Amino acid sequence: EVQLVETGGGLVQPGKSLKLTCATSGFTFSNAWMDWVRQSPEKQLEWVAQIKDKSNNYATYYAESVKGRFTISRDDSKSSVYLQMNSLKEEDTAIYYCTWNFDYWGQGVMVTVSS
Amino acid sequence: DIQMTQSPASLSASLGETVSIECLASEGISNDLAWYQQKSGKSPQLLIYAASRLQDGVPSRFSGSGSGTRYSLKISGMQPEDEADYFCQQSYKYPPTFGGGTKLELK
Numbered sequence: 001e002v003q004l005v006e007t008g009g010g011l012v013q014p015g016k017s018l019k020l021t022c023a024t025s026g027f028t029f030s031n032a033w034m035d036w037v038r039q040s041p042e043k044q045l046e047w048v049a050q051i052k053d054k055s056n057n058y059a060t061y062y063a064e065s066v067k068g069r070f071t072i073s074r075d076d077s078k079s080s081v082y083l084q085m086n087s088l089k090e091e092d093t094a095i096y097y098c099t100w101n102f103d104y105w106g107q108g109v110m111v112t113v114s115s
Numbered sequence: 116d117i118q119m120t121q122s123p124a125s126l127s128a129s130l131g132e133t134v135s136i137e138c139l140a141s142e143g144i145s146n147d148l149a150w151y152q153q154k155s156g157k158s159p160q161l162l163i164y165a166a167s168r169l170q171d172g173v174p175s176r177f178s179g180s181g182s183g184t185r186y187s188l189k190i191s192g193m194q195p196e197d198e199a200d201y202f203c204q205q206s207y208k209y210p211p212t213f214g215g216g217t218k219l220e221l222k
Binding site for chain 1 (some may be wrong): 149151158159160161170200202204206209210211212213215216
């Protein structure tokens with residue numbers, strides 16, 4: 001059974017950092033392209049970042065809204081993907097989901113950026 | 116970025132009624148279009164990919180159609196468990212973009 005479990009969310013002040021983890025199981029993670037997608041309190045879905053597999057040189061892509069502030073990474077030995085979020089803004093407040101192929105999604109983790 | 120305009124924003128349907136949701140892309144997306152269902156408090160679930168291909172396990176009352184810039188999701192016979200938010204998404208060009216969502220309620 002495919003499972004994706006996000007952790008690391010919480011309340012953080014503007015300008016601070018947070019790192020999300022998505023632990024996976026049930027599929028060959030090393031071959032998978034992984035994405036982070038977020039959903040605002042208004043329920044709008046926004047793609048955040050993608051990381052490809054080793055055969056694609058772990059290429060990464062970012063939404064313009066997070067480029068230069070967020071970093072996606074992975075550890076194939078732990079079947080996990082990460083999202084390092086720096087210089088957080090109030091508009092980054094959202095539920096963050098990791099997804100494999102947009103077919104399997106985690107349960108999501110809430111990130112609230114507020115002073 | 117490709118803009119996805121979804122309509123209507125909300126609708127209410129009776130049991131057994133046929134429902135349609137539309138998605139209009141700002142440019143042609145060559146059928147690289149997916150539909151998701153999201154029930155309250157849950158993650159989005161893939162219903163349809165490549166505009167018209169039903170994901171495994173999805174009831175056959177769900178169907179997708181369209182081409183070019185116009186796509187639609189049809190539910191043939193509304194059921195109580197279909198009450199949810201529905202989103203379209205294009206994957207033709209980076210970045211992948213989503214429609215604004217449609218809230219479907221049972222009348």
